[in-house]
Amino acid sequence: xxxxPFYHNDRDGEVQVFRKLIRLETKFMASEGYYxxxxxxxxxxxxxxxxxxxxxxxxxxxxxxYLAMNYFDRFVSRHRVPxxxxxxxxxxxLFVMCCLTISWKMRMKSFKVKLFQFQRSLAFDEKDVMRMExxxxxSLQYExxxxxxxxxxxxxxxxxxxxxxxxxxxxxxx
Amino acid sequence: xxxxxxxxxxxYEQLETIGRGxxxxxxxxxxxxxxxxxxxxxxLFRYQDDGVPGSVIRGVALLKELxxxxxxxxxxxxxxxxxxDLVFEYLEMDLWRFMGTYPRIGKxxxxxxxxxxxxxxxxxxILHRNLKPRNIMVDVDKKIVKIADxxxxxxxxxxVAFTYQVLSPGYKAPELLIDAKYSTxxxxxxxxxxxxxxxxxxxxxxxxxxxxxxxxxFSLLGVPNxxxxxxxxxxxxxxxxxxxxxSGVRRSLSDVVKGLEPTGIDLLAQMLCLNxxxxxxxxxxLIHAYFRNA
Numbered sequence: 287x288x289x290x291p292f293y294h295n296d297r298d299g300e301v302q303v304f305r306k307l308i309r310l311e312t313k314f315m316a317s318e319g320y321y322x323x324x325x326x327x328x329x330x331x332x333x334x335x336x337x338x339x340x341x342x343x344x345x346x347x348x349x350x351x352y353l354a355m356n357y358f359d360r361f362v363s364r365h366r367v368p369x370x371x372x373x374x375x376x377x378x379x380l381f382v383m384c385c386l387t388i389s390w391k392m393r394m395k396s397f398k399v400k401l402f403q404f405q406r407s408l409a410f411d412e413k414d415v416m417r418m419e420x421x422x423x424x425s426l427q428y429e430x431x432x433x434x435x436x437x438x439x440x441x442x443x444x445x446x447x448x449x450x451x452x453x454x455x456x457x458x459x460x
Numbered sequence: 461x462x463x464x465x466x467x468x469x470x471x472y473e474q475l476e477t478i479g480r481g482x483x484x485x486x487x488x489x490x491x492x493x494x495x496x497x498x499x500x501x502x503x504l505f506r507y508q509d510d511g512v513p514g515s516v517i518r519g520v521a522l523l524k525e526l527x528x529x530x531x532x533x534x535x536x537x538x539x540x541x542x543x544x545d546l547v548f549e550y551l552e553m554d555l556w557r558f559m560g561t562y563p564r565i566g567k568x569x570x571x572x573x574x575x576x577x578x579x580x581x582x583x584x585x586i587l588h589r590n591l592k593p594r595n596i597m598v599d600v601d602k603k604i605v606k607i608a609d610x611x612x613x614x615x616x617x618x619x620v621a622f623t624y625q626v627l628s629p630g631y632k633a634p635e636l637l638i639d640a641k642y643s644t645x646x647x648x649x650x651x652x653x654x655x656x657x658x659x660x661x662x663x664x665x666x667x668x669x670x671x672x673x674x675x676x677x678f679s680l681l682g683v684p685n686x687x688x689x690x691x692x693x694x695x696x697x698x699x700x701x702x703x704x705x706x707s708g709v710r711r712s713l714s715d716v717v718k719g720l721e722p723t724g725i726d727l728l729a730q731m732l733c734l735n736x737x738x739x740x741x742x743x744x745x746l747i748h749a750y751f752r753n754a
Contacts, residue, residue: 288518289518289521384511387511388511388512388517391511391512391514391517391518392514392517392518392521394514395514395515395518397514398510399509399510399511400509400510412508412509412510412511413508413541415511416508416511416512416541417541419511419512420512420539420541423512423517424537424539427524428517428520428521428524428537429521429524429525430517430518430521431521431522431524431525
Protein backbone atom coordinates (compact mmCIF):
# COMPACT_ATOMS: atom_id res chain seq x y z
CA UNK A 287 0.00 0.00 0.00
CA UNK A 288 1.50 3.32 -1.06
CA UNK A 289 1.61 5.87 1.72
CA UNK A 290 -1.39 8.14 1.71
CA PRO A 291 -1.18 11.10 4.07
CA PHE A 292 -4.96 11.33 4.25
CA TYR A 293 -5.19 7.78 5.50
CA HIS A 294 -5.04 8.88 9.10
CA ASN A 295 -8.31 10.75 9.09
CA ASP A 296 -10.36 8.28 7.14
CA ARG A 297 -12.54 7.64 10.12
CA ASP A 298 -15.03 10.46 10.31
CA GLY A 299 -12.58 12.91 11.91
CA GLU A 300 -13.49 11.82 15.39
CA VAL A 301 -12.06 13.88 18.22
CA GLN A 302 -10.46 10.76 19.62
CA VAL A 303 -8.54 10.19 16.42
CA PHE A 304 -7.53 13.84 16.39
CA ARG A 305 -6.10 13.62 19.90
CA LYS A 306 -4.13 10.58 18.91
CA LEU A 307 -2.66 12.41 15.94
CA ILE A 308 -1.46 15.23 18.17
CA ARG A 309 0.15 12.75 20.52
CA LEU A 310 1.91 10.97 17.69
CA GLU A 311 2.96 14.08 15.84
CA THR A 312 5.99 14.92 17.99
CA LYS A 313 7.71 11.77 16.80
CA PHE A 314 7.69 13.18 13.28
CA MET A 315 8.98 16.64 14.09
CA ALA A 316 12.51 18.02 14.02
CA SER A 317 14.05 18.49 17.45
CA GLU A 318 13.53 21.73 19.30
CA GLY A 319 15.63 24.74 18.28
CA TYR A 320 16.31 23.22 14.84
CA TYR A 321 14.63 25.99 12.89
CA UNK A 322 16.43 28.69 14.90
CA UNK A 323 19.87 27.32 14.08
CA UNK A 324 21.53 29.61 11.48
CA UNK A 325 24.17 27.10 10.44
CA UNK A 326 21.52 24.55 9.64
CA UNK A 327 19.38 27.15 7.90
CA UNK A 328 21.75 27.49 4.98
CA UNK A 329 22.14 23.72 4.66
CA UNK A 330 18.37 23.43 4.71
CA UNK A 331 18.11 26.11 2.05
CA UNK A 332 20.48 24.12 -0.13
CA UNK A 333 18.52 20.91 0.41
CA UNK A 334 15.26 22.63 -0.39
CA UNK A 335 16.45 24.00 -3.71
CA UNK A 336 18.21 20.77 -4.65
CA UNK A 337 15.07 18.78 -3.92
CA UNK A 338 13.01 21.27 -5.85
CA UNK A 339 15.36 20.92 -8.78
CA UNK A 340 15.49 17.14 -8.96
CA UNK A 341 11.87 16.43 -8.02
CA UNK A 342 10.45 18.26 -11.03
CA UNK A 343 8.56 15.93 -13.31
CA UNK A 344 5.35 15.30 -15.16
CA UNK A 345 2.38 14.48 -12.92
CA UNK A 346 4.20 16.14 -10.06
CA UNK A 347 3.14 14.89 -6.62
CA UNK A 348 3.84 17.77 -4.24
CA UNK A 349 3.75 15.45 -1.27
CA UNK A 350 6.95 13.71 -2.42
CA UNK A 351 9.34 16.68 -1.91
CA TYR A 352 7.34 17.71 1.15
CA LEU A 353 7.82 14.31 2.75
CA ALA A 354 11.49 14.35 1.72
CA MET A 355 11.97 17.60 3.64
CA ASN A 356 10.32 16.03 6.67
CA TYR A 357 12.90 13.22 6.56
CA PHE A 358 15.68 15.76 6.03
CA ASP A 359 14.61 17.90 9.01
CA ARG A 360 14.15 14.96 11.33
CA PHE A 361 17.49 13.49 10.36
CA VAL A 362 19.59 16.66 10.37
CA SER A 363 18.18 17.87 13.67
CA ARG A 364 19.40 14.72 15.42
CA HIS A 365 22.23 13.16 13.43
CA ARG A 366 25.33 14.01 11.44
CA VAL A 367 25.15 13.38 7.72
CA PRO A 368 26.81 9.99 7.16
CA UNK A 369 30.00 10.06 5.11
CA UNK A 370 29.49 7.70 2.21
CA UNK A 371 30.44 9.33 -1.07
CA UNK A 372 34.02 10.57 -1.54
CA UNK A 373 33.75 14.33 -1.90
CA UNK A 374 31.91 16.52 0.55
CA UNK A 375 29.66 18.05 -2.09
CA UNK A 376 28.85 14.72 -3.68
CA UNK A 377 28.06 13.25 -0.29
CA UNK A 378 25.76 16.13 0.63
CA UNK A 379 23.86 15.79 -2.62
CA LEU A 380 23.64 12.02 -2.20
CA PHE A 381 22.14 12.49 1.25
CA VAL A 382 19.55 15.00 0.05
CA MET A 383 18.69 12.89 -2.97
CA CYS A 384 18.18 9.82 -0.80
CA CYS A 385 15.68 11.71 1.37
CA LEU A 386 13.79 12.27 -1.85
CA THR A 387 14.10 8.75 -3.28
CA ILE A 388 12.83 7.29 -0.01
CA SER A 389 9.80 9.56 0.05
CA TRP A 390 9.13 8.78 -3.60
CA LYS A 391 9.22 5.07 -2.83
CA MET A 392 6.72 5.67 -0.04
CA ARG A 393 4.31 7.32 -2.45
CA MET A 394 4.81 5.39 -5.64
CA LYS A 395 5.25 1.66 -5.87
CA SER A 396 6.81 1.71 -9.31
CA PHE A 397 9.49 4.30 -8.51
CA LYS A 398 12.97 3.25 -9.65
CA VAL A 399 16.10 5.01 -8.44
CA LYS A 400 18.04 3.93 -11.50
CA LEU A 401 15.58 5.49 -13.95
CA PHE A 402 15.24 8.56 -11.76
CA GLN A 403 19.02 9.08 -11.85
CA PHE A 404 19.20 8.43 -15.56
CA GLN A 405 16.49 10.99 -16.35
CA ARG A 406 18.33 13.65 -14.39
CA SER A 407 21.85 12.71 -15.45
CA LEU A 408 22.73 11.87 -11.88
CA ALA A 409 25.32 9.18 -11.39
CA PHE A 410 25.54 8.23 -7.75
CA ASP A 411 26.98 4.81 -7.18
CA GLU A 412 24.23 2.26 -6.58
CA LYS A 413 25.98 0.84 -3.52
CA ASP A 414 26.31 4.32 -2.07
CA VAL A 415 22.59 4.92 -2.64
CA MET A 416 21.76 1.69 -0.85
CA ARG A 417 24.02 2.57 2.08
CA MET A 418 22.77 6.12 2.37
CA GLU A 419 19.12 5.12 2.17
CA UNK A 420 19.65 2.52 4.85
CA UNK A 421 21.40 5.00 7.13
CA UNK A 422 18.53 7.47 6.81
CA UNK A 423 15.80 4.89 7.28
CA UNK A 424 17.50 3.31 10.26
CA SER A 425 18.20 6.62 11.94
CA LEU A 426 14.54 7.51 11.50
CA GLN A 427 13.74 4.08 12.95
CA TYR A 428 11.76 3.08 9.90
CA GLU A 429 9.07 5.57 10.87
CA UNK A 430 8.54 6.79 7.35
CA UNK A 431 4.77 7.27 7.43
CA UNK A 432 5.19 10.78 8.70
CA UNK A 433 2.41 12.62 10.40
CA UNK A 434 2.48 16.10 8.93
CA UNK A 435 0.03 19.02 9.03
CA UNK A 436 -1.56 17.49 5.93
CA UNK A 437 -2.70 14.53 8.03
CA UNK A 438 -4.83 16.94 10.06
CA UNK A 439 -6.43 18.68 7.12
CA UNK A 440 -9.32 16.25 6.77
CA UNK A 441 -10.47 17.09 10.27
CA UNK A 442 -10.53 20.83 9.65
CA UNK A 443 -12.07 20.60 6.21
CA UNK A 444 -15.08 18.94 7.83
CA UNK A 445 -15.43 21.79 10.30
CA UNK A 446 -15.62 24.46 7.63
CA UNK A 447 -18.35 22.56 5.76
CA UNK A 448 -16.48 22.37 2.54
CA UNK A 449 -17.46 19.88 -0.16
CA UNK A 450 -15.97 16.45 0.61
CA UNK A 451 -12.23 16.26 0.26
CA UNK A 452 -12.50 13.86 -2.61
CA UNK A 453 -14.31 16.43 -4.68
CA UNK A 454 -12.46 19.66 -3.97
CA UNK A 455 -8.92 18.39 -3.97
CA UNK A 456 -8.24 15.12 -5.63
CA UNK A 457 -4.94 13.83 -4.35
CA UNK A 458 -3.26 11.37 -6.63
CA UNK A 459 -2.38 8.07 -5.12
CA UNK A 460 -0.33 5.75 -7.18
CA UNK B 461 24.68 -21.00 5.77
CA UNK B 462 27.86 -19.47 7.22
CA UNK B 463 26.84 -16.01 6.15
CA UNK B 464 23.93 -16.06 8.53
CA UNK B 465 26.07 -15.96 11.59
CA UNK B 466 27.83 -12.67 11.14
CA UNK B 467 24.84 -10.70 9.84
CA UNK B 468 22.66 -11.67 12.73
CA UNK B 469 24.94 -9.68 14.99
CA UNK B 470 25.32 -12.79 17.06
CA UNK B 471 22.22 -11.52 18.74
CA TYR B 472 20.05 -14.29 17.40
CA GLU B 473 20.83 -17.94 17.02
CA GLN B 474 19.20 -19.48 14.02
CA LEU B 475 17.34 -22.70 14.78
CA GLU B 476 15.20 -24.02 11.99
CA THR B 477 13.42 -22.96 8.84
CA ILE B 478 9.71 -22.55 9.52
CA GLY B 479 8.50 -21.01 6.30
CA ARG B 480 9.47 -20.26 2.77
CA GLY B 481 8.14 -17.90 0.16
CA UNK B 482 9.26 -16.09 -2.91
CA UNK B 483 10.55 -13.27 -0.67
CA UNK B 484 13.04 -15.49 1.12
CA UNK B 485 12.76 -17.61 4.23
CA UNK B 486 11.41 -17.56 7.78
CA UNK B 487 13.54 -18.98 10.57
CA UNK B 488 12.87 -19.71 14.16
CA UNK B 489 15.64 -18.22 16.23
CA UNK B 490 16.68 -17.61 19.79
CA UNK B 491 17.53 -14.24 21.24
CA UNK B 492 20.83 -15.07 22.96
CA UNK B 493 20.59 -12.25 25.45
CA UNK B 494 16.99 -12.60 26.55
CA UNK B 495 16.83 -16.33 25.93
CA UNK B 496 13.51 -16.04 24.15
CA UNK B 497 12.35 -17.30 20.79
CA UNK B 498 11.61 -15.13 17.82
CA UNK B 499 10.79 -15.72 14.22
CA UNK B 500 12.96 -14.07 11.64
CA UNK B 501 11.84 -13.34 8.15
CA UNK B 502 14.62 -12.71 5.69
CA UNK B 503 13.67 -10.69 2.65
CA LEU B 504 16.21 -10.98 -0.13
CA PHE B 505 16.57 -7.97 -2.42
CA ARG B 506 15.90 -8.86 -5.98
CA TYR B 507 17.74 -5.85 -7.33
CA GLN B 508 20.92 -4.26 -6.08
CA ASP B 509 20.70 -1.14 -8.21
CA ASP B 510 17.58 0.42 -6.76
CA GLY B 511 18.49 1.25 -3.20
CA VAL B 512 16.39 -0.20 -0.39
CA PRO B 513 13.29 -1.82 -1.95
CA GLY B 514 10.23 0.38 -1.65
CA SER B 515 8.13 -2.59 -0.55
CA VAL B 516 10.44 -3.08 2.43
CA ILE B 517 10.40 0.60 3.40
CA ARG B 518 6.60 0.83 3.15
CA GLY B 519 6.02 -2.54 4.78
CA VAL B 520 8.26 -1.95 7.78
CA ALA B 521 6.91 1.59 8.22
CA LEU B 522 3.41 0.16 8.35
CA LEU B 523 4.38 -2.51 10.87
CA LYS B 524 6.02 0.18 13.02
CA GLU B 525 2.68 1.91 13.27
CA LEU B 526 0.88 -1.16 14.53
CA UNK B 527 1.25 -1.52 18.22
CA UNK B 528 -1.51 -3.67 19.59
CA UNK B 529 -1.56 -6.59 22.03
CA UNK B 530 -3.45 -8.68 19.48
CA UNK B 531 -0.99 -8.18 16.67
CA UNK B 532 2.27 -10.07 16.32
CA UNK B 533 4.83 -7.36 16.96
CA UNK B 534 7.95 -6.47 15.06
CA UNK B 535 10.88 -6.64 17.49
CA UNK B 536 13.87 -5.81 15.40
CA UNK B 537 15.06 -5.03 11.90
CA UNK B 538 18.54 -6.14 10.90
CA UNK B 539 19.93 -5.19 7.55
CA UNK B 540 22.57 -6.08 5.11
CA UNK B 541 23.03 -4.69 1.63
CA UNK B 542 21.42 -7.72 0.08
CA UNK B 543 18.55 -8.37 2.46
CA UNK B 544 16.74 -7.32 5.62
CA ASP B 545 15.82 -9.55 8.52
CA LEU B 546 12.56 -8.76 10.24
CA VAL B 547 12.42 -10.20 13.73
CA PHE B 548 8.96 -10.90 15.08
CA GLU B 549 7.70 -12.25 18.35
CA TYR B 550 7.31 -15.97 18.09
CA LEU B 551 4.27 -18.06 18.87
CA GLU B 552 4.33 -21.71 17.98
CA MET B 553 0.64 -22.37 17.72
CA ASP B 554 -1.84 -20.98 15.25
CA LEU B 555 -5.59 -21.15 15.75
CA TRP B 556 -5.98 -23.95 13.24
CA ARG B 557 -3.48 -26.15 15.07
CA PHE B 558 -4.86 -25.06 18.42
CA MET B 559 -8.34 -26.34 17.55
CA GLY B 560 -6.87 -29.61 16.30
CA THR B 561 -4.59 -30.08 19.29
CA TYR B 562 -6.99 -29.09 22.06
CA PRO B 563 -10.46 -30.08 20.86
CA ARG B 564 -11.99 -29.75 24.32
CA ILE B 565 -10.33 -26.60 25.64
CA GLY B 566 -10.74 -25.10 22.20
CA LYS B 567 -14.51 -25.44 22.38
CA UNK B 568 -14.89 -23.71 25.73
CA UNK B 569 -17.58 -21.06 25.07
CA UNK B 570 -15.81 -18.47 27.23
CA UNK B 571 -12.57 -18.98 25.39
CA UNK B 572 -14.32 -18.64 22.05
CA UNK B 573 -15.88 -15.42 23.28
CA UNK B 574 -12.57 -14.08 24.50
CA UNK B 575 -10.72 -14.98 21.30
CA UNK B 576 -13.43 -13.45 19.15
CA UNK B 577 -13.32 -10.25 21.19
CA UNK B 578 -9.56 -10.05 20.82
CA UNK B 579 -9.66 -10.61 17.09
CA UNK B 580 -12.35 -7.97 16.65
CA UNK B 581 -10.61 -5.41 18.85
CA UNK B 582 -7.76 -5.33 16.42
CA UNK B 583 -9.49 -5.85 13.15
CA UNK B 584 -10.93 -2.45 12.45
CA UNK B 585 -7.51 -0.93 12.27
CA ILE B 586 -6.45 -2.18 8.91
CA LEU B 587 -7.61 -4.19 5.94
CA HIS B 588 -6.29 -7.77 5.98
CA ARG B 589 -8.29 -9.50 3.23
CA ASN B 590 -6.89 -12.83 4.25
CA LEU B 591 -7.91 -13.60 7.81
CA LYS B 592 -8.09 -17.31 8.54
CA PRO B 593 -7.22 -19.62 11.44
CA ARG B 594 -3.73 -20.21 10.09
CA ASN B 595 -2.97 -16.49 10.25
CA ILE B 596 -4.02 -16.14 13.86
CA MET B 597 -1.44 -17.15 16.42
CA VAL B 598 -2.37 -18.42 19.87
CA ASP B 599 -0.51 -17.90 23.11
CA VAL B 600 -1.85 -20.98 24.84
CA ASP B 601 -0.67 -20.09 28.35
CA LYS B 602 -1.92 -16.53 28.36
CA LYS B 603 -5.02 -17.27 26.28
CA ILE B 604 -4.17 -14.49 23.90
CA VAL B 605 -4.61 -14.48 20.14
CA LYS B 606 -2.45 -12.39 17.87
CA ILE B 607 -2.99 -11.69 14.22
CA ALA B 608 0.02 -12.41 12.06
CA ASP B 609 -1.38 -11.24 8.80
CA UNK B 610 0.00 -7.82 8.10
CA UNK B 611 1.75 -7.54 4.77
CA UNK B 612 5.35 -8.28 5.57
CA UNK B 613 4.36 -9.94 8.84
CA UNK B 614 2.55 -12.69 6.99
CA UNK B 615 4.34 -15.90 7.91
CA UNK B 616 4.11 -17.28 4.43
CA UNK B 617 4.03 -14.85 1.59
CA UNK B 618 0.98 -14.36 -0.55
CA UNK B 619 1.55 -15.47 -4.11
CA VAL B 620 2.95 -12.80 -6.40
CA ALA B 621 -0.34 -12.42 -8.20
CA PHE B 622 -2.50 -11.72 -5.20
CA THR B 623 -5.87 -12.80 -6.47
CA TYR B 624 -8.69 -14.61 -4.81
CA GLN B 625 -8.45 -17.57 -7.17
CA VAL B 626 -5.25 -18.86 -5.68
CA LEU B 627 -6.46 -18.73 -2.10
CA SER B 628 -8.95 -20.95 -0.39
CA PRO B 629 -12.31 -19.22 -0.72
CA GLY B 630 -13.55 -20.65 2.58
CA TYR B 631 -13.09 -17.39 4.51
CA LYS B 632 -13.65 -14.93 1.69
CA ALA B 633 -16.55 -12.52 1.72
CA PRO B 634 -19.04 -12.74 -1.15
CA GLU B 635 -17.99 -9.36 -2.57
CA LEU B 636 -14.42 -10.63 -2.82
CA LEU B 637 -15.52 -13.81 -4.57
CA ILE B 638 -17.48 -11.96 -7.21
CA ASP B 639 -14.69 -9.44 -7.66
CA ALA B 640 -16.73 -6.44 -6.59
CA LYS B 641 -15.38 -3.43 -4.73
CA TYR B 642 -14.47 -4.28 -1.18
CA SER B 643 -13.28 -2.72 2.03
CA THR B 644 -13.01 -3.53 5.75
CA UNK B 645 -16.30 -5.52 5.84
CA UNK B 646 -14.45 -8.38 4.11
CA UNK B 647 -12.50 -8.89 7.32
CA UNK B 648 -15.65 -9.00 9.44
CA UNK B 649 -16.94 -11.74 7.16
CA UNK B 650 -13.75 -13.75 7.65
CA UNK B 651 -13.92 -13.23 11.41
CA UNK B 652 -17.51 -14.51 11.28
CA UNK B 653 -16.33 -17.67 9.52
CA UNK B 654 -13.59 -18.09 12.12
CA UNK B 655 -16.14 -17.51 14.91
CA UNK B 656 -18.34 -20.33 13.61
CA UNK B 657 -15.31 -22.57 13.22
CA UNK B 658 -14.22 -21.94 16.81
CA UNK B 659 -17.63 -23.17 17.98
CA UNK B 660 -17.86 -26.28 15.81
CA UNK B 661 -14.19 -26.91 14.91
CA UNK B 662 -15.27 -27.34 11.33
CA UNK B 663 -14.86 -24.74 8.60
CA UNK B 664 -18.20 -23.06 7.95
CA UNK B 665 -17.68 -23.04 4.20
CA UNK B 666 -15.50 -25.53 2.38
CA UNK B 667 -15.96 -24.23 -1.16
CA UNK B 668 -13.16 -25.40 -3.41
CA UNK B 669 -13.83 -22.67 -5.94
CA UNK B 670 -15.64 -19.35 -5.98
CA UNK B 671 -18.74 -20.85 -7.52
CA UNK B 672 -19.27 -23.57 -4.93
CA UNK B 673 -18.37 -21.12 -2.18
CA UNK B 674 -21.07 -18.73 -3.37
CA UNK B 675 -23.59 -21.61 -3.53
CA UNK B 676 -22.73 -22.64 0.01
CA UNK B 677 -23.21 -19.09 1.25
CA PHE B 678 -26.54 -18.65 -0.48
CA SER B 679 -27.75 -22.06 0.72
CA LEU B 680 -27.06 -21.09 4.29
CA LEU B 681 -27.88 -17.40 4.26
CA GLY B 682 -30.42 -17.10 1.48
CA VAL B 683 -30.09 -15.78 -2.03
CA PRO B 684 -29.71 -11.99 -2.00
CA ASN B 685 -32.11 -9.77 -3.89
CA UNK B 686 -32.33 -6.07 -4.67
CA UNK B 687 -34.00 -5.47 -1.34
CA UNK B 688 -31.46 -7.20 0.89
CA UNK B 689 -28.54 -6.05 -1.23
CA UNK B 690 -29.27 -3.03 -3.43
CA UNK B 691 -27.10 -3.11 -6.52
CA UNK B 692 -26.48 -6.84 -6.29
CA UNK B 693 -27.81 -7.42 -9.80
CA UNK B 694 -25.06 -5.32 -11.30
CA UNK B 695 -22.38 -7.45 -9.70
CA UNK B 696 -22.44 -10.17 -12.30
CA UNK B 697 -24.42 -12.89 -10.55
CA UNK B 698 -27.42 -14.13 -12.44
CA UNK B 699 -30.20 -14.04 -9.88
CA UNK B 700 -33.07 -14.76 -12.22
CA UNK B 701 -33.24 -18.35 -11.08
CA UNK B 702 -32.47 -18.33 -7.33
CA UNK B 703 -33.06 -22.07 -7.04
CA UNK B 704 -30.05 -22.75 -9.24
CA UNK B 705 -27.84 -20.89 -6.79
CA UNK B 706 -28.52 -23.06 -3.77
CA SER B 707 -27.57 -26.65 -3.11
CA GLY B 708 -28.60 -29.33 -0.69
CA VAL B 709 -31.01 -28.99 2.18
CA ARG B 710 -31.68 -25.48 3.49
CA ARG B 711 -30.33 -25.18 6.99
CA SER B 712 -30.26 -22.28 9.39
CA LEU B 713 -27.19 -20.88 11.13
CA SER B 714 -28.31 -22.33 14.47
CA ASP B 715 -28.56 -25.78 12.86
CA VAL B 716 -25.06 -25.54 11.49
CA VAL B 717 -23.34 -23.75 14.35
CA LYS B 718 -24.68 -25.98 17.09
CA GLY B 719 -24.04 -25.13 20.71
CA LEU B 720 -23.71 -21.39 20.26
CA GLU B 721 -25.87 -19.29 22.55
CA PRO B 722 -28.69 -17.26 20.92
CA THR B 723 -26.91 -13.89 21.22
CA GLY B 724 -23.90 -15.48 19.55
CA ILE B 725 -26.06 -16.69 16.66
CA ASP B 726 -27.45 -13.18 16.31
CA LEU B 727 -23.96 -11.66 16.20
CA LEU B 728 -22.76 -14.31 13.77
CA ALA B 729 -25.73 -13.64 11.46
CA GLN B 730 -24.88 -9.95 11.45
CA MET B 731 -21.24 -10.68 10.68
CA LEU B 732 -22.26 -12.96 7.84
CA CYS B 733 -24.60 -10.45 6.25
CA LEU B 734 -24.15 -10.91 2.50
CA ASN B 735 -24.54 -7.22 1.79
CA UNK B 736 -21.26 -5.64 2.93
CA UNK B 737 -22.96 -2.30 3.60
CA UNK B 738 -25.31 -3.87 6.13
CA UNK B 739 -22.72 -6.13 7.69
CA UNK B 740 -21.98 -5.24 11.32
CA UNK B 741 -18.82 -3.21 11.93
CA UNK B 742 -16.10 -4.33 14.34
CA UNK B 743 -16.93 -1.42 16.59
CA UNK B 744 -20.60 -2.39 16.85
CA UNK B 745 -19.75 -6.07 17.15
CA LEU B 746 -17.64 -5.35 20.23
CA ILE B 747 -20.64 -3.89 22.07
CA HIS B 748 -23.02 -6.64 20.96
CA ALA B 749 -25.08 -8.41 23.65
CA TYR B 750 -23.00 -11.58 23.09
CA PHE B 751 -20.10 -9.94 24.93
CA ARG B 752 -22.21 -8.49 27.71
CA ASN B 753 -21.53 -11.26 30.21
CA ALA B 754 -17.97 -11.84 29.17
